[in-house]
Amino acid sequence: MIIATLAFYLFAALTVASAFMVIASKNPVHSVLFLILAFFNSSALFVLLGAEFIAMILIVVYVGAVAVLFLFVVMMLDINFAELRQGFLQYLPIGALIGIILMIELILVVGGWHLSPDALKVIAAPVSEAAHLTNTEQLGGLLYTKYVYLFQIAGMILLVAMIGAIVLTHRQRPGVKKQVIADQVYRRPEDSMVVRKVEPGQGV
Amino acid sequence: MVEFWDSYALPTIIIVAKILAIVLPLLVLMAYLTLYERKVMAAMQLRKGPNVVGFYGLLQPFADGAKLFFKETVIPSGANKILFLVAPMITFLLSLIAWAVIPFDEGMVLSDINVGVLYLFAISSLGVYGIIVAGWASNSRYPFLGALRSAAQMVSYEVSIGFVIISVLLCVGSLNLSDVVMAQKSDLGMFSWYFVPLFPMFIIFFISILAETNRHPFDLPEAEAELVAGYQTEYSAMAFALFFLGEYVNMILMSAICVILFLGGWLPPADIAPFNWIPGIIWFGIKIAILLFVFIWVRATLPRYRYDQLMRLGWKVFLPLSLFWVVATAGFLVAFDMVPA
Numbered sequence: 440m441i442i443a444t445l446a447f448y449l450f451a452a453l454t455v456a457s458a459f460m461v462i463a464s465k466n467p468v469h470s471v472l473f474l475i476l477a478f479f480n481s482s483a484l485f486v487l488l489g490a491e492f493i494a495m496i497l498i499v500v501y502v503g504a505v506a507v508l509f510l511f512v513v514m515m516l517d518i519n520f521a522e523l524r525q526g527f528l529q530y531l532p533i534g535a536l537i538g539i540i541l542m543i544e545l546i547l548v549v550g551g552w553h554l555s556p557d558a559l560k561v562i563a564a565p566v567s568e569a570a571h572l573t574n575t576e577q578l579g580g581l582l583y584t585k586y587v588y589l590f591q592i593a594g595m596i597l598l599v600a601m602i603g604a605i606v607l608t609h610r611q612r613p614g615v616k617k618q619v620i621a622d623q624v625y626r627r628p629e630d631s632m633v634v635r636k637v638e639p640g641q642g643v
Numbered sequence: 644m645v646e647f648w649d650s651y652a653l654p655t656i657i658i659v660a661k662i663l664a665i666v667l668p669l670l671v672l673m674a675y676l677t678l679y680e681r682k683v684m685a686a687m688q689l690r691k692g693p694n695v696v697g698f699y700g701l702l703q704p705f706a707d708g709a710k711l712f713f714k715e716t717v718i719p720s721g722a723n724k725i726l727f728l729v730a731p732m733i734t735f736l737l738s739l740i741a742w743a744v745i746p747f748d749e750g751m752v753l754s755d756i757n758v759g760v761l762y763l764f765a766i767s768s769l770g771v772y773g774i775i776v777a778g779w780a781s782n783s784r785y786p787f788l789g790a791l792r793s794a795a796q797m798v799s800y801e802v803s804i805g806f807v808i809i810s811v812l813l814c815v816g817s818l819n820l821s822d823v824v825m826a827q828k829s830d831l832g833m834f835s836w837y838f839v840p841l842f843p844m845f846i847i848f849f850i851s852i853l854a855e856t857n858r859h860p861f862d863l864p865e866a867e868a869e870l871v872a873g874y875q876t877e878y879s880a881m882a883f884a885l886f887f888l889g890e891y892v893n894m895i896l897m898s899a900i901c902v903i904l905f906l907g908g909w910l911p912p913a914d915i916a917p918f919n920w921i922p923g924i925i926w927f928g929i930k931i932a933i934l935l936f937v938f939i940w941v942r943a944t945l946p947r948y949r950y951d952q953l954m955r956l957g958w959k960v961f962l963p964l965s966l967f968w969v970v971a972t973a974g975f976l977v978a979f980d981m982v983p984a
Contacts, residue, residue, distance in 0.1 A: 442651070468779060472726075475772070495761035503768025507775070507798055511791070514779050573757045575818055618951070 447487055454480040467513045471506060478502050492574040661753050665742050673891045674704035679932075680939050687943040711887075714880035719781065722877065726780035731882045734773030734889035741766040741896050746821045748909045748923035759820035760808060763900055767804075767855060770893065771797040774857075774864060774874050777886070781877040789873025792950065793857060793864030799957035800854040806965035807848045810972045811837055811904045816983025824908030826983070832913035838905040844968055845905045847961050849937070852897040854957070856890065859942035863950055898934035899927075906930045 457476040464470050478501045485494035572580075582590050637643060678693065678700065685692030693700035718724055744759040746752040756762060771794050778790020812818065814837060815826040829835040838845040854861040865873035875886055902908060907930075909923030948956070976982045 472776070491756065491758045492761070495758050495765050498765040499761065499768055503765060503771075503801065504798065507771055507794055510772075510775060511794055514775075514787075514791075573818075575758065618955075620955075 443487060447484070450480045450483040450487070454484065467516070468510070471510045471513050474509070475502055475506050478506065490574060492578055658753075662743075665753060666739060669739070669742065669892060669895070670888070672895065673888060674708065676891050676895065676935060677707070678704050679935065680942075683936065683939045684943050687940070708884070711880055711884040716880040716882055717877075719783065719877050721782040723780040723782065726776050727877075728882065730773050730777035730780055731878065731885035731889070733776065734770065735885040735892075737766055737769050737773065738889040738892035738896060744820055745896075745899050746824060746903070746908060747927055749821070751924065752821065755819065755821060758818045760812060760818045760823065763820075764801075764805065764808060767897070767900075768797075768801050770855070773886070773889065777878070778874040781874070783877055785871045785876045786874045789864040789866075789870045789876070792870075793874065796854055796857070796861065796863060796953060796957075799954060800851045800961070803847060803957065803961035803965045804851045804855065806962070806969050807844045807851070808904070810841060810844050810965070810969045813969070813972050813976060814841070814983070820903055820908075824903055824910065827907045828910055830914070832911075832915075833907065836905060836907035836910070841905065841968075841972070844965065845901075847965055848901060848905065849934075850956075851961065852901060853938070853941065854953070856893050856897055858894065858938055860945040860948050861953055862947065863953060866947060894935065894938060895931060898931045898938070901934055902927060902930040906934075 454477050457473045457480065460473040461470045461477065464473060478497060482494040482497045482502075485491070485497065635643060681703075682692040682700070693703040696703045696706045718727060741763055743753045744756055744762050746755070774793045774797075775790045778786040778788075778793075781787070811823065815823045817823065817826070827836045853859070857864050863873075864870075865875060870876070875883060878886060909927045911918040911921065911923075911926050
């Protein structure tokens with residue numbers, strides 16, 4: 440048990456420290472890399488909680504895909520770091536104000552949080568019938584039965600967002616030559632080649 | 644003191660011993676994979692390959708390793724020093740930690756976790772960081788271009804790998820890798836392995852792992868004709884060796900995943916007398932060696948893809964096909980009431 444506790448404090452401290460470094464480091468690429476470290480440590484916290492499915496999905500989705508795109512964009516940007524720092528003190532009061540408002544909101548929400556009676560019953564029950572099911576089965580069972588409509592709506596929203604992004608950024612440029620694989624495959628030697636018998640000294 | 648020994652010290656020692664028992668043979672195997680590659684390539688090109696160092700060239704990998712070890716590690720003055728050195732370590736480390744969940748035989752696995760398949764998918768999706776960090780930290784044009792190419796390439800092919808894995812998981816009904824292998828066991832022997840019912844997915848998966856490991860014909864991140872050596876351009880000595888090690892261990896790892904998902908893991912091709920005398924780990928090794936041979940065969944045969952062709956193949960061919968196959972597999976399983984409990 441003591442190992443689990445020590446591991447929790449290690450990962451929690453690392454999560455907070457790397458989250459702090461995300462906003463504190465001067466170089467945006469370092470920020471993204473610290474963000475990845477924060478994701479990793481929070482995934483480790485999920486493993487400690489026994490939520491192994493969510494832990495793995497966190498890494499696959501956020502570290503494996505989202506953060507790669509972040510890194511991609513940040514590396515391509517040509518940022519003048521000194522210029523970025525200039526307005527720091529000027530904007531500090533506004534930033535601090537937003538931070539304080541967010542913190543008050545969080546305290547209000549978490550302070551007034553009551554567990555639903557259903558959840559309390561589950562916690563109180565000594566051994567629930569779902570205890571032998573794995574994480575993945577339990578999540579799948581809930582998502583695809585009780586919350587199936589919400590799940591489908593979430594998927595639809597993502598699809599619409601994706602198509603919207605493509606429509607907004609896609610430009611049809613005239614005069615660009617593109618490879619048409621089907622045309623190449625259907626091309627026959629007879630269409631483009633003629634075999635001629637050439638007599639010596641006469642040419643074609 | 645006794646309690647400390649029993650509950651903390653002894654398990655730690657056992658786990659470390661197990662890790663060493665996996666990692667050390669793996670690194671030796673990796674060394675011989677380079678020799679295997681050179682010998683097979685040589686045979687395909689009617690050459691002899693390395694045959695001077697040791698009998699039949701068997702000590703060549705160690706000679707190469709020693710040479711790299713004694714070279715000087717050059718760090719470019721414009722490079723970001725910490726990230727420049729961390730990048731090869733990330734690549735090497737990621738190629739090793741994935742082996743924690745690979746079952747070599749029935750019960751012969753370091754950590755038999757419930758979400759083994761997802762763990763492997765997560766680790767393989769992290770491989771891109773070693774390369775992209777190396778490209779950026781080198782602070783040089785060719786490495787950066789190579790890194791960008793590889794990031795786009797690996798992210799693209801991961802999508803279809805994900806769908807292929809889903810279609811296998813639909814047939815298995817579990818994310819545990821040992822369960823995946825045991826689900827392929829039946830009286831039919833090798834004909835009940837998943838490469839038979841899911842043959843198109845097997846082909847897509849194999850081509851995708853070629854792209855995922857940056858091997859020929861998709862080795863655009865290090866295309867020497869265009870990018871010198873891609874993200875490895877500024878690396879020398881042990882830093883380069885770590886990239887090299889990581890890449891080859893990744894090849895073995897991806898072959899192992901392919902064997903587990905489609906070729907029945909440690910199962911013998913038929914459960915009859917001469918075949919089931921051979922231990923499962925040997926079958927596992929033979930199957931991996933066959934897939935690695937195909938890796939090398941492809942390298943010796945095919946020309947490199949152009950970048951737009953690579954993207955077209957990933958997004959316009961593999962993605963729709965594998966998505967369709969997921970729906971088809973699910974529909975088939977439901978229609979014939981074959982969904983695993």
